[in-house]
Amino acid sequence: MNLNYLRVFIEIARRGSLLEASTSLSVPNSTVGRHLAELEKELGMSLVIRNTRHLSLTEDGKELFERASHLIDNISEIENDILYQNNGLTGKIKIAIPNEFSAQWLSECLASFANHNPGVSIDCSTSMVSVDPIQKDVDVSIIYLRGKPDDSSLVMQNLMAIPSVIVGSPNLIKQHGMPKSVSEMAKAPCISTLHALRSNPWHFIDHDEKWYTQNINCRYRVDSSSMLISAAVEGVGFAIIPIPFCKDLIEQGALTKLELDMKPAPLQVAAVFPNRKISTRTRSLVDEIRKTLHVKINQNSLETHSLII
Template sequence: MNLNHLSVFIEIAKHRTMVNASRSLGIPNSTVGRQLSQLEKELGVRLFFRNTRHINLTQDGKELLERTVHLIEELNEVENNFFHTKKELSGRINVSIPNEYGSLWFATCIAKFAKSYPLVSISCSTSMASVDPISEEMDLSIIYHRGIPNDSSLVMQNLATIPSVIVGSKNIIEKHGLPTDITELKKLPCISTWHALRANPWHFIDINGDSVSHKIKSVYRADSTNLIISAAIEGVGFAIIPRLFCKQYIDQNVLVEIDIGLQPAPLHVAAVLPDRVINSRTKYFLETIKKTMIEILNT
């Protein structure tokens, strides 16, 4: 069995179109089609149902994919690791990072990685909301999350855990009073994310260390840390914000840290991968990100 043809088959199965598979592999669409036909002829089976609009795996195709995808990925990993000792990394990396603070944190390290490995083509998108690396065809997605992730099947590596605090401005405290427990806080105007971080309810850690959530009165929603901080400073509502992001405003007495007897769930910064087996360029890129996060948390 020709391994190049098998790699083409796996890329088509991943992307569900020959056009996207050809882009991922960096070869003409006609070559993709020809190599798939050669593989089907060699095996004596049809691997895809295809027409002008759709392409789907046959049962034989599903069985072949299940039995070979990890073998090819492991071979690619061996090849990439070997050649990394002989020459520079090459290929494409598609990555998604959080906007605002994520862009500030990682801008320099990504630029340095690009300079160090000029044969690696990097495509980078920014989003506060979590990006699914499989459906969006990302090699690596850096995300924020609080509490227990909704999808337990995600291949996730935690990069950092950042404590969060409840804050409010002096004028909102003067207007509504200082909440002392969750029951009082739930009656007051609050600020939350919109789509990101599972929005409303708010997530906390109770005295037993268990994750709990409470629905709050959200009067302002934004998928932007900067917008949330600004709204909290203006007295729009109370907010949960990572301490790292708002420490300067607490130190300046612009925002007041509030204790309600429940600890807000920390903000986790995590790397989400499409598979447990990753190629060398993504591996070294992820190591660069990890080192950067360690430096940030230690400053």
Template sequence: MNLNDLSLFIRVVETGSFTAAAESLNVQKSTISRRIAQLEDTLGIRLIQRTTRKLKLTTEGEELFSRAQPLVDDLEAVQDDISASRTELRGRLRLTMPTEIGVFMMNEVISSFMANYPRIEVDVELSTRTVDLIEEGVDLTLRLGPLPNSSLIARHIAGLHRGLFATPAYLEQYGMPKTPDDLARHHCITLLKPFDHLRFSNWNNHEPVSMGGRLRTNSLSFVREMILQNMGVGRLPEVFCSDLVGDRRIIRVLGDFNLEPLEINALYASRRNLNPRVRAFLDHMTERLRDHPWVQSRLVHLAG
């Protein structure tokens, strides 16, 4: 039995189609189809029932997949470890993350990682959409906020500290909120898909707080710009607008009430947790972000 053909079979099953497997491996679909046919000929059994709509395993295919997957994963991990011990890490690393996290927080992390590992190629998708790591062949994704239950492995990376901000012109017209409950009567700029509810660690037993307003977006950069247009109160990472606070172009709102930090987690498929490229990136990212200004403790001077 050809182990490469067996690995392709496992990849097809994991991704759910020949097309998805081909895209994740950057090979022709016809190549994968031919190799799977060769594997079936070698074994003398049909593994996959091919239909126009979806892929369905035969009974023999299901048994082969369940028994061979852990063995192939272990073998790949051994091969990766041996290669890593003898040569520089190489290959492609596929990452996804929210846009502003990538542009303002992960920019230096990725550039320094690529400088340290010149033979690793990196694909980065900046998006707020939820990515299926197995289906799309992604090695690691960064997600914000509480995590749903899943089979993925999560590593806590940092806590993102945020504040509420508005312009002096807006506050002169609508008044300064005195307590978090006042936000329900204000024009607030919120996110289309909020990463978490608005909660304060020292208010109303951490219960969610309502935010009024008509404007929603999926971009923190747009929130920042709309605050500057006097459109209302927005929630942003503190250092994302520290220059505007320093120039008094915007003012910290409800500075005596502490917003709970937003969790940043790295997620990756459990079967890849020994991949040297993923492990190297996780370790590098954790180290570089330890002192990053976006994840430092609250900036006291912003409370004014």
């Protein structure tokens, strides 16, 4: 069996389209169609059903894809490892990152990685909210969350836990008082996220490192860290904010840190992979992201000693 033909078929099956497969493989659409036809001729069976709207696999095609996709992935990984040993990293990395997070924390890291690895091409997609942990056609997604992930089956690598604080403006505290316990937060006006992270309940950790949750009164919800911070400074409500994002405002007196009986859960940053077959180039990029995060946190944190890794 011609492995090049098989590789093309696997890509067609994954993309659901000859055109998308040709784009992914960077070969002409006519070549993709010809290789598929040659593979079907070689095997003596039809592998796909074509119509005007979409492409689907025959039963034989489904069986071949199920049995051969891991083989092709393993061969590609072996090829990449050999090329890396001889010529450095090669191939394409598709990464998804939350928009504000990428601009503020990782833009220089990704550009530097691309510059130092000319054999690697990078496709980076960004979103205004926390990205879908499992995206199709992405090698790795960088996500953030508070608390434990809902899906324990995720192939996830924790990169950083950014310590956070609950803050309020002086005017807000003057009007509503200074909460001293987590339970008091239930009646206080709060600001939280809309879709990104978990807006309600808030997650806390006690002195014994046990996790607790507290429902809060969210009267203002946004999916933008800059809008959330602006609302907190304006006095709209109390907010959980990562320390590096509000350090200067606390020092300037624009925001006041609350001292509660528990600390808010840190902002977890993690890399999520579609499966456990992670290429060398993707691992290398994720490692650079992890190093960058640690450097930035140590430069900006008010409480470096409280970092939870």
